[in-house]
Amino acid sequence: MLAKSVIEDVLTAALATGGDFSEVFLEDRYTNNLTLQGGKIENSLSGRDFGIGIRVFKGLQSVYTYTTDGSKEGLLKAARNAAHAISGETIIHPAPLKKEIVTCAHPITINPRETEKTRKVNVMKKAYEIAKNYHSSIHQVLVRYLDEEQNVLIANSEGKFIEDKRVRSRLAIQSIASDGKQMQPGFYGPGAHKGFEFFENLNLEHYANEASRIAVTMLGADPCPSGKFPVIIDNEFGGVIFHEACGHGLEATSVAKNNSVFANRIGEKVASDVVTYIDDGTIANEWGSITIDDEGEKARKNVLIENGILKGYLIDKFNGRRMGMESTGSGRRQSYRFAPTSRMTNTYIAEGKSSPEEIISNTEHGIYTKYMGGGSVNPATGDYNFAVMEAYLVKDGKIGKPLKGATLVGNGAETLQLVDMVGNNLGHGAGMCGSLSGSIPVNVGQPMIRVSEMTVGGSKEGE
Amino acid sequence: MNIQEFQQKLFGLGEKHGFTDMELYFEREEKFKCGLFKGEVDSYETSEIAGGSFRGLYNGKMGYAFTEKLDEDSVSYLVENAKENAQLIEEEIQEEIFGGSEKYQEGSFYSAELAKVTVPEKIELLKEIEKHIYAFDERVTGTNYFILESAESERFIINNKGLSLDERQNYIGMYISVVVKQGDETKTGAYVKATKDFSAFVPREIAKYAVEEALSKLNAQTADSKHYPVLLRNDAAGDLFRTFSEIFSAENAQKGRSKLKGMEGELIAAPALQLVDDPFLKDGLLSRSFDSEGVATMKKAIVKDGKLVTLLHNRKTAGTAGVESTGNAYKGSYKGSLTVSPTNLYVKPSNKSIEELTASVDEGILITDLAGLHSGADTVSGDFSLAANGYFVKDGKVQNTVKQMTIAGNFFDLLKNIEAIGSDLEFLMSNVGSPSLLIKELAVTVE
Incomplete structure (x- = not known):
């Protein structure tokens, strides 16, 4: 994608003013985005992202510059701009580049860029038909299709020179049920680090029906009561709660500057005994999987919390310097427009011993959340909030009436201590995660878990 | 390849492929962003980016594609993909390429004064603010965001119906979040501002605002729910x-996604509420004299004395509703397709x-x-x-x-x-x- 000699010149120019590390990240990405509304294709957008990011470190100083100008002159100018932020004499020269050949850990069989768009439309229409025909109260169905092929080249002054191709595909189905007075949405968005073969093997019936079932169920739901309850959170996307409540706090981005409640606590008990929390970028073809991270480090499986004890963090190269720790293969970025930082890949709570039936039958009075919506966290305080997409009342060990409008709020560090049951039905769900280095694909996951007490913010109690 | 050469090759190839109307929407942006942590510049970013979006009518349907690389490959990529995309579109009402408004109101969106502020001056400002932050109270333990950014951008619209528009703008912004600790309690306080006036940043006042905000959150107590x-x-x-500004979009209304559909003239809010959309606001982040399809923008009331005056329209939604465009066509960037957005929307x-x-x-x-x-x-x-x-x-x-x-x-x-x-x-x-x-x-x- 770029001649070796040009890269070497750029890495050298970036170190001219005393930097001790320089890096080039080149990206050439092709995307397709299609939207189907009311059974008709409303939008079809194709694009090519192209740009180069250059990074220079000097001790704990980091400089980043990016450009869409891929000419040698453009790149040298960008490298000089970056070097300009540092002042001093040249202290090191880049090591000779040594090309590393990586085998993609997530093989692709059908390249979406070479797949006719009408085949993609067919998948969308099939999903639409299933979702629309689920029930007469389904008023609208929106189907989005996304595929991308991201080609990257990463080279640095330590001699690293590596290329990677990442192909991802996703389908998002949103059903809206209406009874004439109110509308309720239901959503399912499966995705994978796969090509078009993903759609050929996808259980469309299941996902499209679920999106509509959620909407229809919530249409007949009562407003959720407010207060403190034991809360049972089901598997797959339910894991978003720990992604927010705990995952972000374990990223070096907040740990390195002591801004996280988990900083300087390796070896300490930070969660109840039943909690083991893992980030694993190596799971074959999962949405959040990577072969190498965006700093060229191989993906790995990182155990973050084991039986309640804090074992490690997610670390990128730069924050690793401040912490005196090695990268954990967690340096990720949305695109060349972002300097990489520590991020999650596929993060999940490991399986426990309880069956889902046991967890429910052991709960006298509480809330069961089947599907979670999105949420956010303040990593400094650990305070988080989530919308619940589908919830039920649990009474005398049985799942009761559906509830709408529930929000869960709390503090990550406290919630971790209150997990008292972990199920044996681990599942993963696809999502997009936004942070300092942009929006990236991640999986969240968990088996069913129970938190002994959580604050539930209901919608309209007493009205 | 420069932009003119690229546009000519693009329209030339487009015509060969059977496109009738064609448009190139092009943007470039230069940005500077820098963060400070305990006296040291710990993040520093500069960028120069450019990209273009091609849209064209093929058999009466509008096809889109974008690129950030201006080379021969991209010319054919854009034309071929826009053509394939156009053929998939099933919606009956189509966008049109616009030849231009009669008049465009002058606005001042670019501050030459601001453009003169140097990088060392910006870093010095951050250092001053940080000194005040740590000096203000001993419970301050750090900052989890401490960032200044400034940007200059330029938008172009060129089409084969005779339109050729170009506008430049700049701004500087700051976001700071201060962390304070007392016992087991950790709280944050934020300061956020975007402006064209560098002297609007007064270090002591900014520090005072953010730290007091964080401190005032300590000793939190419960209250009845x-x-x-x-x-x-x-x-x-x-x-x-x-968050709710999209309810004023005619596009959402026409698609059944806003309850304000058909409510023009009706009381939708307390009579005291005046809601204004002003594309000529001095420090406005979306100030502009032409919208993303080249229509002249205008200041207007959206809600007057609690009554809905108008929804926000682009040319397509206006056509459907039988009204004039309000100049609110919007593209998030050259990567997006055309939608509707307020410019600078505010409660009076x-x-x-x-x-x-x-x-x-x-x-x-x-x-x-x-x-x-x-x-x-x-x-x-x-x-x-x-x-x-x-x-x-x-x-x-x-x-x-x-x-x-x-x-x-x-x-x-x-x-x-x-x-x-x-x-x-x-x-x-x-x-x-x-x-x-x-x-x-x-x-x-x-x-």
Whole structure:
């Protein structure tokens, strides 16, 4: 994608003013985005992202510059701009580049860029038909299709020179049920680090029906009561709660500057005994999987919390310097427009011993959340909030009436201590995660878990 | 390849492939961004980017494609993909390429003064602010965001119907979040602002604002969960209006995604509410004299005395509704397709200070920030349930800070339940702003 000699010149120019590390990240990405509304294709957008990011470190100083100008002159100018932020004499020269050949850990069989768009439309229409025909109260169905092929080249002054191709595909189905007075949405968005073969093997019936079932169920739901309850959170996307409540706090981005409640606590008990929390970028073809991270480090499986004890963090190269720790293969970025930082890949709570039936039958009075919506966290305080997409009342060990409008709020560090049951039905769900280095694909996951007490913010109690 | 050469090759190839009307929307941007941590510049970023979006009519349907690489490969990539995309479109009403408005109002979107501010001056400003932050109180332990950014950008629209427009703008912005600790309690306080006036940043005042905000959140106490009168401070009110601003889009209305469909002329809010869309606002982040399809923009009332005056239109939605475009066609960047957005949308302030608003509350909650807006608010139904921080108000006075809360209600009801409007209009780093608003009641749950 770029001649070796040009890269070497750029890495050298970036170190001219005393930097001790320089890096080039080149990206050439092709995307397709299609939207189907009311059974008709409303939008079809194709694009090519192209740009180069250059990074220079000097001790704990980091400089980043990016450009869409891929000419040698453009790149040298960008490298000089970056070097300009540092002042001093040249202290090191880049090591000779040594090309590393990586085998993609997530093989692709059908390249979406070479797949006719009408085949993609067919998948969308099939999903639409299933979702629309689920029930007469389904008023609208929106189907989005996304595929991308991201080609990257990463080279640095330590001699690293590596290329990677990442192909991802996703389908998002949103059903809206209406009874004439109110509308309720239901959503399912499966995705994978796969090509078009993903759609050929996808259980469309299941996902499209679920999106509509959620909407229809919530249409007949009562407003959720407010207060403190034991809360049972089901598997797959339910894991978003720990992604927010705990995952972000374990990223070096907040740990390195002591801004996280988990900083300087390796070896300490930070969660109840039943909690083991893992980030694993190596799971074959999962949405959040990577072969190498965006700093060229191989993906790995990182155990973050084991039986309640804090074992490690997610670390990128730069924050690793401040912490005196090695990268954990967690340096990720949305695109060349972002300097990489520590991020999650596929993060999940490991399986426990309880069956889902046991967890429910052991709960006298509480809330069961089947599907979670999105949420956010303040990593400094650990305070988080989530919308619940589908919830039920649990009474005398049985799942009761559906509830709408529930929000869960709390503090990550406290919630971790209150997990008292972990199920044996681990599942993963696809999502997009936004942070300092942009929006990236991640999986969240968990088996069913129970938190002994959580604050539930209901919608309209007493009205 | 330069932009003119690229455009000529593009339109040439497009014509060969059977495109009738064609347009190139092009943007370039230069940006600087820098962060400080304990006296050291710990992040420093510069960028120069450019990219273009091609759209063209093929057999009466509009096809889109974009690129960030101006080379021969991209010329054929754009034409071939836009053609394939056009053939998939099934929607009957189509966009058109626009030949231009009769007149474009002059605006000042670019500050030559601001462009002269040097990088060392910007870094010096951050260092000054940081000194004040740490000196202000010993409970300050750090900052989790401390960033300044400035940008200059230029937009071009060139089409084969004779339109050729070009506009430049710049701004500088800052976002700071200060962390304070006391015992087991950790709290943050933020300062956010975008402007074209570098001298608007006064180090001592910024530090005081952010640190006092964080400190005032310490010693949080509980309160009863029930319905309270709620005073939304300007930043929280602005966040809420930003989240729900899409209900004013005619595109959403026509697609059944806004309850305001067909409500023009009707009372949708308290009679005191005036909502304005102003593309010529001095520090406005979306100030512009032409919209993303080349239509001249204009200042206008969206809600006047509580009545909906108009929804926001681009040419396509205006055509469907049988009205004129309001100049609100919008592309997030050259990567997006054409949609509808407010320019700078705000609630018109009154002459009442936030203290006067507070004084009228016997027992209530003052909300200073909201979280979870991207997930806890449904713009279709108007229902929201959001994490919130703020204070207890008793007998017209602000008391202690309250533990994390959720506030819940419905935005359409809230519009009607606005009891008083403050004088303190702020935009922070957004194109939507509001003064503080006193709401009759909302459901408040305290953790």
